[in-house]
Amino acid sequence: MDRPLHSVRTRLDDFLAELATLQYRHGAGLARELPVSSLHASFPELSSPDTFVAANEALAKARAKDDPLAVRRLQLLRELLATQVEEALAARPAEAVAALESRATLAVDEQSLGFGEALGRVPHERVRSRRAVLERALGNFLWENRGPYGDRREAALHAVERLGAKDYAALREDVTGVPFAALAEAAARTLARTEDAYRDVLAYVLKKLDPLLRPLPGGDARRHDLQAALQAPWMDELFRREDAWPAVVRWLGEWGLVPNAGGRIRIDDEERPGKSPRPFVVTVRVPEDIRLVLQPRGGMDALGSLLHEMGHAQHRAHVSATLPMELRRLGDAAVTEAHAAVFERLLLSPDWLKRYLGMPTLAARDTTRLAAFQALTVLRRHCAKLSYELSLMTRGPSTERADEYADGQRHALFTEPHPGFFLYDVDPQLYVAHYLRAWALETRLTARLTERFNEDFWRNPQAATWLQGLYARGGMDDAEGLATEVSGTPLALPEAGERLVAILNR
Structure with missing residues (x-):
């Protein structure tokens, strides 16, 4: 075996465990810093272009030998290596961003709020003028401090140079197999086919929030209005904070699963200052140490997020422990996102809502339509x-991209965004493509x-067993x-949109 790859395979599990632990501590409010640069320095072979070259050579040999298992392991390893070259280059900017956000204080109506606190308040603020102040403070802060965010995006372009690729999309397509041009065309078709239904229901939910609100182009609705409407505050009594977790536990039990997966999750x-307001999962060791971090909250969006992250956790906790390390640890991100989405989409089932939340029939029907609209909004975004x-x-993170970002979101959502979010509202490694493929x-x-x-x-334990068989394949x-x-x-991405439209049209 090539020496660089042997070192990677020997130490990769430890690297990923340490990285996940850092992410857990930061997101759970246990540490303000995210010291990823020192971690990369401790595992230099993972971010070395030479190791990536060695993986390319090994993959070619495996294909020549017609060894599918070796090919799959090397494909996944190669994708991870390309990612880590970028992440090592981005480590300092990522640390700067984490420090900036953890220490920032925003002046909002004679009150000082932390960045995360202000961000979490926007969707839940009932007074529109105050939502506007919060959004403006956040957007202006991000615009004024766009340097570290831009440096993070520049690191991706430097990775292209280090790895000798034509451009970033070509690099990610090469290591993931995702056809970005074809997916972008499918995304455009999805926007076109779902526009009428989306706009109709958007007008309805904005009016429920505020009788004077209207979507663009005729109205003046802003992104914060849509975020607030998606919380469906008029339905809060149906999604009480104290009911969400018991409902999920009861459902899992009837399905033959337990929330902690026999201690693996x-x-x-625990409520803790600085903890992420949204639940998240980190995989310290797979399958035996999966962390599900949450702060119990009320509302439909909170229940959807809880279901989504529980789907991630159950998937990772049921990966077969006998698989080779790469197949336990790595994989197509769209697959795990799809398994999480299967759980989240239970909100589209009125019978699930009636059984586990005790909703009346009419309320359950209205909830499924609103959940479909919420899912369609995220899809279009x-x-x-x-x-x-x-x-x-x-093209790189120049300020010209801010108008491009705002134009795209305006066209998709028919609300006015703040352009200051143009470098913040971006996931690394074109992860957006994995979300789209996951929903399909x-x-x-x-x-x-x-x-x-x-x-x-969702009531049939045999269905859970069938899914566990897929989970086990890692x-x-x-x-x-x-x-x-x-x-x-x-x-077929457009079919994902059409399914949601069909629910809206019931």
């Missing part, structure tokens, strides 16, 4: 983000579950192959 639900981020990663795959998985186990598959699957396996047809 550690649940951190990411469809617009894909083309923007492809441009950003080609979730459509296929849910259709298969429904076909095989009926519409109430990184063996890619989204396209899994979609074809379970449905006989490839991924």
